[in-house]
Amino acid sequence: MTKKQKKMLKRIIATSILYAVAVILKHATTLPSEALFAAFLIPYVLISYDVLIKSVKNIQNGQVFDENFLMALASIGALVLGEYSEAVAVMLFYQIGEWFQSYAVNKSRKSIAALMDIRPEYANIEVDGKIEQVDPEEVRVGQTIVINPGERVPLDGTVEKGQSSLDTSALTGESVPRSVRAGSEVISGCINQAGVLYVKVSKPYEDSTVAKILDLVENATNKKSKSEQFITKFARIYTPVVVFLALALAVIPSLVDGQWSVWVYRSLSFLVTSCPCALVISVPLSFFGGIGGASRKGILVKGSNYLQLLSEVKTIVFDKTGTITKGNFQVTEVQAVGMSREALLDLAAKAESHSTHPIALSIQKAAAPDLSLADVHDIQEVAGHGVKAIVGKQTVCIGNQKLMAQQGIDALPEGNGFGTCVYVSVDGRYAGMIEIADEIKEDSKTAIDLLRHYGVRKFVMLTGDSEQVAKKVAGKVGIDEVHAQLLPDQKVALLDQILAQKEGKDKVAFVGDGINDAPVLTQADVGIAMGGLGSDAAIEAADIVLMEDQLSQIVVAMQISKKTLRIVYENIVFALAIKVVILVLAALGITNMWAAVFADVGVSFLAILNAMRALRVDKIK
Template sequence: MSDVCCGPDPDRTGGGTAEQPDDGPDRLWRVRELQVAAVAAVLLAGALIGGLAGAQERVVDGTQLVAAVVAASCFVPGALRGLRHGRVGVGLLMTIAAVGAVALGQFAEAALLGVLFSIAEGLERYTVGRTRRGLRALLGLVPPTASVLRDGREVTVSPDDLGVGDALVLRPGERAATDGRIRTGRTSLDLAAITGESVPVEAGPGDDVFAGAINGGSAIEVEVTAPAADSSLARIVHVVEQARERKGAGQRLADRIARPLVPAIMVLAALVAGLGTLFGDDPMAWVERALVVLVAASPCALAISVPLTVVAAVGAASRQGALVKGGAALEELGRVRAVALDKTGTLTRNRPEVVGVLTTGAADRREVVALAAALEARSEHPLARAVLAETDSPTGVGPDDGPGFRPADDVTAVPGNGVTGTSDGAALRLGRPGWIDPGPLADEVAQLQVAGATVVLLERDGTLLGAIAVRDELRPEAAEAVARIRDLGIDVAMLTGDNPRTAATLAGQAGIGTVHAGLRPTDKAGLLAPIARGRPIAMVGDGVNDAPALATADVGIAMGAMGTDVAIETADVALMGEDLRHLPRTLDHARRSRRIMLQNVGGSLAIIGVLVPLATVGVLGLATVVVIHEAAEVLVILNALRAARTRPDPGLGTAVAAPAGDRQVSVGDGPCCAPAPRRASHRART
C-alpha cells in the first residue's frame, strides 16, 4: 500500500534496499492474503452457523477467535516489524483495533476486520503485480534464440550471447532479438507491440531495427548495435519501472494527509477512551467506541488511492507506446490546457528534400549545389542532409563524377543564421534570407516560401550565387491529430525556427492558428508562458534541439523517441511511435487517469469525514464501520483499475491520406520531389 499502509512486508514499501520488483502471483487464488482471508472467512462462517444451530458458546467463541488470529496473520507481523523500525502505518491501527476487539470479547468483529482488511491487501497486491507483469511482458517479445552469421556459418545463439557487430539473420515472421541496423535486404517491419502503430514501416539498408520488431517481408541481415540487455525494449521497461517510484502532486498530497493522520487517529482514539472513561457511565463502552474511531479514521484507502492509479495508468500508457515518467508527469499531463508543437520532426516528417534550385549569372546549378554541399559536408542538420542527398540525385552534382565537391575549410556555424567557410581561398556563406540579401532572387524566394519551402542562400566573396529550396512534408495525420487535441479543449500553437511564410503555410495545412516563426531554441522557451496564459502547457519536440523548451514547459513530450536515448531520458513523456495521433490519445488517457485519482482521493476523504463523527458519537458499531471502511478500500482499488484500461484507436491502424494543401514545388530548374515512403529510421535529431 505505500509507506503509510503496511502490507504483508513493510520493508518493501519504504526505506529498504532496492530489489527486483515482486510481480506477485499471476492468479487471484494464489495471492497469500486472499488464501488466508478465505480460510478465516470459512471459520467465521462456521462459527456463525454453529451459533445459529445451538452450538456451545465456548465452541463458537473459540472458532471466532481462531478466525481472527488466522486473518490477523497477514498484517500483524508486518505492522510489528514496521513499528520496530519506527514506521507507524495503517497496519498498526488495524492491529490495535483487532487486539482491542479480542480483549473486549468481540471475537466476531475482530475476525471480520481481519478478513476484510486481508482481502483489501490481497487485491492491492494482485492489482499492482498484474500491471507490473503487463509491462514486463514486453520483454517476452524477445525471442528465446537468434540466428547469427559467424565464421561464414549460420548458428543459433541465445539473445544474451549477441554482441555488437554480430550479423543477425532475420527471416520473415521472426522477431528481432535486439537492436540493430539493416545491412542487406528490404522488408516491412511490424512495430505495433512497441510503438502502438499497427501499420508496418518500410525498411532497407541503413535503417534501424528495434528489439521485438517483427519482420513482415523478406529475409534481411541486421548488424547488432546493442546487447539484448541494453536494447530499446529493455530500456523502456527499465524507465517505466523507475517511473513508478516518482510521486506526483496528488500522491504527495495523499501522503501529506495520511502520514500525520495515523498518529492523529491514535491520539483521537486515546482521547475518546480516556475522556469517556473519566466522564462516562460505562468505561468499556468508551473503549469500544475508541476502537471504532480507530478503524473509521484509518487512511488506508487514501494511502493507496493515487499510487495504485499511477501504476495502472503508467503501465497502460506504455502498452500504447507512450513512456510516462511517473505520477508527477501523469498528473501534469492530465492538467494540460495548451500544447506547443515544434514543426520539424513533430508536425513534419523530418525528411527535408530539395524541391528547387535558383541560380544567378554568377554560377550554374551544379556549382550552387556543390558549394552548398561543401559547407554542409560534416553537418547532421536535416537541411544539410537534404542538400547532400541532392548531390547524389540525377540532376545534382552526380555520383558518376565522384562526390563533385570537397568539404570546405574553416566551417563555422552561426546559430540561427547559417554557416560560413572557405573553399579554394574564397569565403562562402550559406544561410537564411535576411542574413544574406536575396537580391535579384527576392521574388522567386518569396514564392518558394509561400509554397511552404525553406530557402537558404549561397554567397561567395560577397556575391550571391543562388538559392536552394528545401521542404519538409507535413505528416499526413497532422491535421487530424491537431483537431483531436482541440476536441479535448486544448489550445495548439506551433513554434519553429523557419521563416514566417513557410511556417504559416504548414500551420494552415495542419489547422493551427497560432504560429511563432523565426525562433532560436531559447526563444521557444520564452514564448511558452505567453502561450500558456497561466495554464499548464506541454511542449512537444524531438527531445534534443528543443531541450530548453522541453525543460521549461510543465510537461516535455518527445516525439518519435524510439531508439533515441537522449529523448527517453530527458523528456517527461516519450512517444515511441512516429504517428502524431499518439499525442491526443496520450493526453486523453492522462486526463482520464487524473480524474480517477481525484475521485479516489475525494472519496477516501469523504468516507473518513463521515465515519469518524458517527463513530465518535456511538452511532456506528465496530462491525458496521469495518464493513464500510474495507468496502471503500475495495472500491478505490476497482476504480484505480479503470486507469489500466486503454481505449482502442482505430485511426492508428489505418493509413492517412495526404492533406489537400500538400503539393510539390518546382521553381527554376529544380526537380519535383515526391514524398519519400515512410521508413523505419528513428535516428537522434540535432
C-alpha cells in the first residue's frame, strides 16, 4: 500500500467514525438544526475537500463535466436540501470506490513493476586491478564488464571468461536456468546464479535488450484498444448530456407542480447515478491487467489495441523454420558425384562460409573443422536461390532447384522427403546433393489444436523451403494451406491476398522468428515474433513478442486476450444495465440517494474487482 493510499484510508476511517457519531446524534438526540448541520459538515469537509478543490480547478481550466463536478454538485445540493446524511454518504462511498480503484491499479502495476526490476542499477568494470561500479550507460561497446554471482547482467555481450547459469525468468517467465560459458552470448536483465563472468559488451545500454523491453512495456498502455477509445468518447458525450437531463428533471416538473425540493432531490440522485466511473475506470484497468498478466508469462504486448485484435484473429499465418520447427538443422544425407562425401561437404562449406543462415551453419558444422578459406573469394548471395563463390579456380554454386535450373541442371534427386535438399554444382556441372533436416517443435501440433479450440479457423504456412518438406511439416502439425519456395517479396504478396480475403472484422496474425520476417510481421493485423529473447528485429517489428521460443505461448496470449475482452464486455454490460435501471427509478422517485450511491460506487467497486481478474493467467485448457 502506498503512502497516499494509507493517508486516504485514514481519512475514510476517521470520516466513517464521525459520520456514525452524527447519525447517532440525529436519531438519539434533539439537537437544533444548526448543531446537526455542523455534526455532518465536519465529516463532509474531511472526506470531500480534495474533490471540491479538483472540481473548482477543472472548472477554471474549462473541464466542467467530470466525475468531481458531478459528486460536488450532488453532495452540495443534498446539503442545501437538508439531506445531510446523504451528502456525506455520497462523498464517503465515492472516496471508498476511488480507494479501491487506486488499490486495484497499484496491484496491476506490480506485475509490470516486477518486469521493471530487470533494469540494471550498475555495471562492474575493472580499473587498475580493482572493480568499480559505474552507470551502465557509461560503459562503451568493447569494454569488459565483470558480473558476480547474484548480480543482474547490465548489458548485452559475449562471455570472454567464466562459466555460470543465468536466471532468465524475469524476461521469459521460464524458471529453467540457461548455462553459459566462454563464447556464449548473454543479454541484459538476466541474473547470474553461479560463477564470475567476464563479458565483452556488444551494445550500448540504449540499444540493449533490457532497455528495449522496458521502453516497450512502459509505452504499452499508450495504444488504446477500440473498447477504450469508445468509452473515452462515450464519457465525453454522456456526462454533459446527463447533467442537462438532471437540470431538466429538476426544473420542468417543478414549474408544473411547484415541488422544487422533491424534483431537485430526484435530479441529484440522477446525477450521482449517472457518474460513468465504473466504465472509465474498469475498461482500461482490465486491459492493463491483461498486459501485466501477459508480461509475467514472458509475452510482451505493445498495446491494449493489439490485445483486442488478437481476440479477433481467425487466420494465423506461420513461417516454418524457427517457428513451427526448431531451426536446428543437421546434415542427414550426402550424395556426391565424381568426388568423395567429405570433398563435397568441404566445397559447400567454403561457398557458405560467409553465411549465417541455419542451413549454411549446419553444412559448415558437418565439414572439416580446420577448413582453410584462403582460396575462397567472390561470394555472391542470390536471394531466394542460394550462393555462388569462387573456390580455388572453380565456380561453386550451392542452393535450391531454381539455382540449379539457372545452370541448366534438372532431374535432381530427392532426399527422404522430410529434410531440405541443397544442391551443389561445380563449373556448371552437377556435383551432388546435401540433405539437411529440421526438427518439429514438441508443442507445435498441440498449440495449433488448442488455437482451433479458441476459434482460429484457418492456418497457413509461408516458407522458402521446398514444397515437399513444407507439406510434410504442415501435415504433421495440422496446417491447412501451404505456400513453399517463396522469396521475401512473394511472402508479402501472399499475405496481402490473405488479408484481402478475410471476412468482416476477422483479423489475420503472422507468426515468425522476427529476424527475416520483418516485412510480413508489420503487414499483418497482428505480428507475433517467436523467441524474441535478444532479437532486436523481433522487438522492433512485432506487435506481440514471445520471449520463449515456444508455439504454445501463442495459445497463452490468445487465452489472455479473450479473457480480458470477456471481462471488458461484462463490465460494460453490467455497469450500463444497472445505471439505466437506477436512472429511471431515480427520475420516477422510486429510489433515493442511497440507491444512487450503489449505482455509482457499488457498481464501480464490483467492476474493478472483476477487472482485477485479468491479472490472473489460467492454465492452458
